[in-house]
Amino acid sequence: MPRDSPEAVMLYSRRHGTASWTTLEETEEDMKLFGIAVIVFMALSSLSGCGYNTMQAQEEAVFAAWADVEAAYQRRADLVPNLVEVVKGYAKYEADVLTAVTEARSKAGTVKLSKDMLGDPQAMGKFQAAQSELGGALSRLLVTVERYPDLKANQGFLGLQNQLEGTENRINVARVRYNKAVQEFNTSIRTFPNSLTNSLLLHLTRKEPFKADEAAREAPKVKF
Numbered sequence: 001m002p003r004d005s006p007e008a009v010m011l012y013s014r015r016h017g018t019a020s021w022t023t024l025e026e027t028e029e030d031m032k033l034f035g036i037a038v039i040v041f042m043a044l045s046s047l048s049g050c051g052y053n054t055m056q057a058q059e060e061a062v063f064a065a066w067a068d069v070e071a072a073y074q075r076r077a078d079l080v081p082n083l084v085e086v087v088k089g090y091a092k093y094e095a096d097v098l099t100a101v102t103e104a105r106s107k108a109g110t111v112k113l114s115k116d117m118l119g120d121p122q123a124m125g126k127f128q129a130a131q132s133e134l135g136g137a138l139s140r141l142l143v144t145v146e147r148y149p150d151l152k153a154n155q156g157f158l159g160l161q162n163q164l165e166g167t168e169n170r171i172n173v174a175r176v177r178y179n180k181a182v183q184e185f186n187t188s189i190r191t192f193p194n195s196l197t198n199s200l201l202l203h204l205t206r207k208e209p210f211k212a213d214e215a216a217r218e219a220p221k222v223k224f
Contacts, residue, residue, distance in 0.1 A: 051194030055204055062207050063115045065178040072170040073108070073131055079167060080105045080138075087141065090151035094144050097137075099175045104130075104137040109116040118182075124208040138164070179209040 084098050091098075111130040117123045145151055151175045152158075186206045196202050 038224055044186060050197040051188065052201065054199050055185070055188055055198060055202060058181070058188050059204055059207075062118065062178070062181045062185050065174070065181040066115055066118060068174040069171070069178050070113075072167065072174045076138075076164070076167045076171065077109060077134070078107055079160060079164055080134075083138075083157075083164065084139070086154065086157045087145065087151065090148050090154070091144060094141075097141050097144050101134075101137040101141050102136040106136045118207045119205040121208050124210075128210060175210045182207045182209045 080101060084101055087094070088098055108130040111127050113123055113127040145157075185204075188194050189204050189206065
């Protein structure tokens with residue numbers, strides 16, 4: 001194409017340090033691509049206003065709160081073997097109660113709930129039921145201790161009692177924090193414009209909270 005053609009314009013390439021010729025059609029195509037890039041950049045920049053980052057941060061908060069719940073329950077489970085051994089030394093005729101605690105601990109240990117399963121109501125129900133069963137067994141064990149004054153005065157038992165009390169408090173706090181994080185997350189993914197962003201880009205699903213039940217209300221009472 002002649003350099004003096006009206007269909008051509010001269011563009012200077014900084015990269016090569018030389019002048020080159022291109023058609024107006026090619027220039028317009030480049031401008032279109034540049035415009036698309038600008039639009040995409042602006043869309044990505046505005047995602048935070050549509051809840052894109054917020055919802056993901058809230059989901060991570062749910063996962064972190066769940067990790068605290070698991071840690072608190074694991075701490076309680078770790079106390080059970082020593083507690084059973086101490087009680088066994090004084091309450092030799094309470095075999096049924098001790099066996100129930102040991103079996104409940106074993107069952108609770110087999111019911112795992114990963115963060116990817118937090119949206120499964122059946123899985124959450126099984127996990128909560130297993131932990132509630134262990135809590136009920138511990139309640140019955142500690143009621144049994146009332147009949148053994150020497151055991152209640154044992155320093156080893158008193159130390160375990162204090163640890164168990166602190167652990168039960170941690171469990172309650174962790175559950176409350178988890179439920180709060182779940183409520184905020186579930187509300188967020190259902191509220192516009194987050195709901196639109198989620199349906200188009202993220203596909204995050206609601207999480208299951210802990211539900212109050214009778215077993216949960218019968219948490220071990222460790223004060224005498």
